[in-house]
Amino acid sequence: MFDTLSDRLNKVFTGLRGKGRLSPADIDATAREIRIALLEADVALPVVRQFIAAVKERATGEEVSKALNPAQQVIKIVNEELIQILGGETRRLQFAKTGPTVIMLAGLQGAGKTTLAGKLARFLKDQGHAPVLVAADLQRPNAVNQLQVVGERAGVAVYAPQPGNGVGDPVAVAKDSIEFALRAQHDMVIVDTAGRLGIDADMMRQAADIRDAVQPQEILFVVDAMVGQDAVNTAEAFQSGVGFTGVVLTKLDGDARGGAALSVRSVTGQPIMFASNGEKLEDFDVFHPDRMASRILGM
Amino acid sequence: LSRERLDDQAWEEIEEALLTADVGVRSTTEIVERLRTRTQVLGTRSQGELRALLSEELVAALQPQMDRTLHTISTGDGPAVVLVVGVNGTGKTTTCGKLARVLVADGRTVLLGAADTFRAAAADQLATWGSRVGASTVRGPEGGDPASVAFEAVKAGWDAGVDTVLIDTAGRLHTKVGLMDELGKVKRVVEKQGPINETLLVLDATTGQNGLVQARVFTEVADVTGVVLTKLDGTAKGGIVISVQRELGVPVKLIGLGEGVDDLAPFDPEQFVDALLGDVV
Ligand SMILES: Nc1nc2c(ncn2[C@@H]2O[C@H](COP(=O)(O)OP(=O)(O)OP(=O)(O)O)[C@@H](O)[C@H]2O)c(=O)[nH]1
Ligand SMILES: Nc1nc2c(ncn2[C@@H]2O[C@H](COP(=O)(O)OP(=O)(O)OP(=O)(O)O)[C@@H](O)[C@H]2O)c(=O)[nH]1
Ligand SMILES: [K+]
Ligand SMILES: [Mg+2]
Ligand SMILES: [Mg+2]
Secondary structure, three states: OOOOHHHHHHHHHHOOOOOOOOOHHHHHHHHHHHHHHHHHOOOOHHHHHHHHHHHHHHHOOHHHHOOOOHHHHHHHHHHHHHHHHHHOOOOOOOOOOOOOEEEEEEEOOOOOHHHHHHHHHHHHHHOOOOEEEEEEOOOOOOHHHHHHHHHHHHOOEEEOOOOEOOEOOHHHHHHHHHHHHHHOOOOEEEEEEOOOOOOOHHHHHHHHHHHHHHOOOEEEEEEEOOEOOOHHHHHHHHHHHOOOOEEEEEOOOOOOOOOHHHHHHHHHOOOEEEEEOOOOOOOEEEOOHHHHHHHHOOO | OOOOOOOHHHHHHHHHHHHHOOOOHHHHHHHHHHHHHHHHHHOOOOHHHHHHHHHHHHHHHOOOOOOOOOOOOOOOOOOEEEEEEOOOOOOHHHHHHHHHHHHHHOOOOEEEEEEOOOOOOHHHHHHHHHHHHOOEEEEOOOOOOHHHHHHHHHHHHHHHOOOEEEEEEOOOOOOOHHHHHHHHHHHHHHHOOOOOOEEEEEEEOOEOOHHHHHHHHHHHHHOOOEEEEEOOOOOOOOOHHHHHHHHHOOOEEEEEOOOOOOOEEEOOHHHHHHHHHOOOO
């Protein structure tokens, strides 16, 4: 449906004769095409602006003016810059020095947190850990049952002392789950929380209370790859409301370009750690910045 | 905004408002072009006039004259049937619950069909909604055939003489051919007992440009007759529906404004545009 950035830039550069410095007009035309490509990939506008400023600088330099094919050279630069931002320093999960390691999941409604809880549990179990899932979404209808089914499918324990559907205190459940994990010798605790909006002050406070009750080593912000321009608002709201140490992108099995990855990474500086790409437990991978860059550019 | 003249910055702000609301590059460019022409012809000078014109353009793009009534009253002997479809996690099950609430409050009898046999506890979730709002739920075995659950639900609706049967389906990405075929089958099987009166596509307001592709494919497979735009209670503006309506002509009929039973409202193009523009322009 969309022209690829490569098609777009080739059009810009067809008029260009031979080698030589790009004129300011060429640079502007190039920037315009990159801007459109990124916006069509749902990269947030302020992030697009920052990104283009960086690329423009490099595009005026020697590496482009000396290139045989300036269009390809610009694409190479764009791609490199994307990978650099998306990748940064990749890192592994942080583990607790003593006691169980706690991973808390947070995000908007329907982002894929509960599904991810199961995937993470399975992933960790396969690495020899003994995880327990904690049902701290006591709000969404049957979220507790959902987590129980997910736990059963993943073959891991589920700590669900409260029925949910509005009954029970999620902060208390989260707090007690640490005791439970110690007693039952689970070395990892994965806390599923209710979906919440960034602007819902009460719910953000609840998330912060859950965080304080379990003192997690990791708080993972779970974000749907289909999200558009709102990615920035939401990421900032979660960053300031509860804070997070890593990002998980979900629903990457679709055809959304996933510009939200760049938006969230750019505005929060937190690394994207995992990719969720399907509804089944095994549809889970560590995050690959290079694949994501190609995807955003439609290559 | 209080500047007297329409300078470049005014135009930039308009473009920015549209882009950051997920209206998309193409629709934004076309709308801004039209607006530029019109302001020239009309000799528009003030920001206030400009905003009014922009509003007009956006409302016009949403085709306010379109029929947005929900077809929940049967045209034949059996119950009216409403099918609810969309990608994962947009709010289909919740919308079924809220819609049942509206109908029950109107004195109608409603039956819910849990044709999501795939997602963990999906049928439980729908049944919880049913008991909240006073509608019974027909469900099948976990992992069972969704088309046969849908068929059974409509059949039960005939037998019980209810007014409306709402069928909740599993979330599926439009790119998954097998799952889209399955949806086509649900539709065909249901239609053996009578027409589907309304097929609602549930779009999440946080969705970016992918929403248009979703709408295109679901419309092809399931003959969507209306869009429900959910999660408008957040900071997302849902501007993608402008492209959806422009390209596909399928009207947005309802909006979701929260997780509670009463958080469903009719779609009003002018209010939507007002919220979309906010105080930016
Ligand atoms: N296609 C696809 N679907 C996914 C993926 N991750 C989750 N889902 C689906 O998305 C929907 C929502 O997932 P959940 O795990 O319930 O999301 P959640 O964030 O826990 O939702 P709430 O608890 O309501 O906020 C379900 O239909 C999942 O099966 C993914 O990577 N790909
Ligand atoms: N804030 C807000 N949340 C909503 C709205 N509609 C639904 N939700 C929430 O979004 C999440 C997903 O809703 P569901 O109704 O389960 O979505 P679904 O489309 O049935 O999901 P799948 O069946 O897994 O594809 C839940 O946490 C709902 O409470 C809304 O209008 N506003
Ligand atoms: K909104
Ligand atoms: Mg959940
Ligand atoms: Mg559902």
